[in-house]
Amino acid sequence: MDELENRRLQDLRSKIDEIDTELLRLFEARMETVIEVAEYKILNSINILDESRENKVLQKIEQVKNKDLAKTAEEFLKAVMSISKGVQAERFFRPETGSWQVIPEIEEESKIEEPGKCVSGNVIGFQGIPGSYSEQALKEYFGEGKNTKNYVNFEDVFQALAAEEIDYGVLPLENSFTGGIADVYDLLCRFGFYIVGEKCIQIDHNLLAVKGTKLEDIREVCSHTQGFQQSSNFLRKHPEWSQATCSNTAVSAKKVADAGSKALASIASRRAAELYGLDILAEKINNNPANFTRFIIIGRKPELRSACNKISLVVAISHEPGSLYRVLSHFARNGLNMMKIESRPMTDKTWEYLFYIDFEGNLNNRVVKKAVEGIEKESAYFQMLGNYPLDKQDR
Numbered sequence: 211m212d213e214l215e216n217r218r219l220q221d222l223r224s225k226i227d228e229i230d231t232e233l234l235r236l237f238e239a240r241m242e243t244v245i246e247v248a249e250y251k252i253l254n255s256i257n258i259l260d261e262s263r264e265n266k267v268l269q270k271i272e273q274v275k276n277k278d279l280a281k282t283a284e285e286f287l288k289a290v291m292s293i294s295k296g297v298q299a300e301r302f303f304r305p306e307t308g309s310w311q312v313i314p315e316i317e318e319e320s321k322i323e324e325p326g327k328c329v330s331g332n333v334i335g336f337q338g339i340p341g342s343y344s345e346q347a348l349k350e351y352f353g354e355g356k357n358t359k360n361y362v363n364f365e366d367v368f369q370a371l372a373a374e375e376i377d378y379g380v381l382p383l384e385n386s387f388t389g390g391i392a393d394v395y396d397l398l399c400r401f402g403f404y405i406v407g408e409k410c411i412q413i414d415h416n417l418l419a420v421k422g423t424k425l426e427d428i429r430e431v432c433s434h435t436q437g438f439q440q441s442s443n444f445l446r447k448h449p450e451w452s453q454a455t456c457s458n459t460a461v462s463a464k465k466v467a468d469a470g471s472k473a474l475a476s477i478a479s480r481r482a483a484e485l486y487g488l489d490i491l492a493e494k495i496n497n498n499p500a501n502f503t504r505f506i507i508i509g510r511k512p513e514l515r516s517a518c519n520k521i522s523l524v525v526a527i528s529h530e531p532g533s534l535y536r537v538l539s540h541f542a543r544n545g546l547n548m549m550k551i552e553s554r555p556m557t558d559k560t561w562e563y564l565f566y567i568d569f570e571g572n573l574n575n576r577v578v579k580k581a582v583e584g585i586e587k588e589s590a591y592f593q594m595l596g597n598y599p600l601d602k603q604d605r
């Protein structure tokens with residue numbers, strides 16, 4: 211190659227370099243835009259694949275002046291759209307559930323109703339029956355006089371939300387004495403719904419029985435497992451009492467009232483005693499006088515408002531030295547306050563764990579967003595559970 215030819219090649223290559231720089235700038239802009247499109251579509255339940263839009267995009271090849279390039283221009287656009295869909299899928303598609311998921315960062319604040327001020331037509335579900343602590347949390351969060359529906363099991367509340375029978379669900383997530391409520395954590399992951407609020411309530415358990423009952427009449431106590439665990443010191447003083455587990459503390463109070471037998475007692479709330487006409491034989495029998503349960507409000511969609519200052523997410527990390535450290539380093543590096551981390555065994559993988567993490571922040575904040583993106587990249591599995599206003603009693 212003579213020197214002249216060599217120079218010509220160099221010139222052409224530097225022209226290609228300039229074009230590539232420009233192409234990469236445009237590529238980045240397109241990918242950022244298709245991610246925004248995906249976020250919008252997921253939040254509005256619109257399919258990612260839109261063939262009619264793709265056909266419209268392909269019509270742009272008419273703009274190509276060199277008609278010899280029309281066919282390859284079409285291939286180019288098809289490839290770009292294919293890459294775009296790959297980026298959308300990589301970022302948002304969760305193959306394990308077959309659904310799309312978005313970090314709730316683009317919802318416009320003005321459009322969102324605060325769950326506590328939810329429109330009158332909204333129906334709120336809870337587990338248990340009237341007099342349950344879940345109903346108390348519901349009333350304290352949403353206020354009195356709302357449309358409510360109650361369900362036998364925690365899973366029924368999730369199913370009802372999925373079937374659009376209810377708009378929100380209220381569920382206990384953790385107790386200050388007994389810790390996390392495993393079933394609710396597992397259901398949160400399985401259904402992929404969002405936490406949109408929380409309410410902490412003080413739980414005071416009481417020993418209830420039909421009117422005129424004395425302690426020595428009792429043979430059996432019924433309650434929810436949490437009621438038993440949180441009152442274990444009191445129950446230890448009565449080893450002669452057998453224990454019967456009910457799906458809910460209020461259900462146990464109703465059972466005692468229905469049975470009408472002095473041999474039966476229940477551990478439940480003061481309101482349950484009032485509702486089912488029972489006597490309180492012993493007040494505040496919980497081990498810890500400061501016994502709190504944190505309830506979460508779940509919804510089908512994330513609800514991001516400026517008042518949201520607490521984020522919950524779940525991650526699975528790879529079996530590699532330092533992997534948990536790398537996930538947690540994003541909190542330290544970005545100066546974010548981690549409030550809780552709890553591990554739960556993965557149901558389908560023995561000795562592998564999911565980590566539930568709560569920390570302070572709002573997803574519209576650039577630093578928070580950066581940390582969340584970093585954590586997502588570092589994790590083998592990532593699920594955003596929600597960004598919601600912290601209930602101050604949780605501190």
Ligand SMILES: O=C(O)C(=O)C[C@]1(C(=O)O)C=C[C@@H](O)C=C1
Nearest residue numbers: 247258259260261263264291294
């Ligand atoms: O415009 C959209 O709806 C997009 O999601 C973007 C896009 C594209 O890459 O242009 C990707 C997927 C759809 O099938 C259609 C078009």
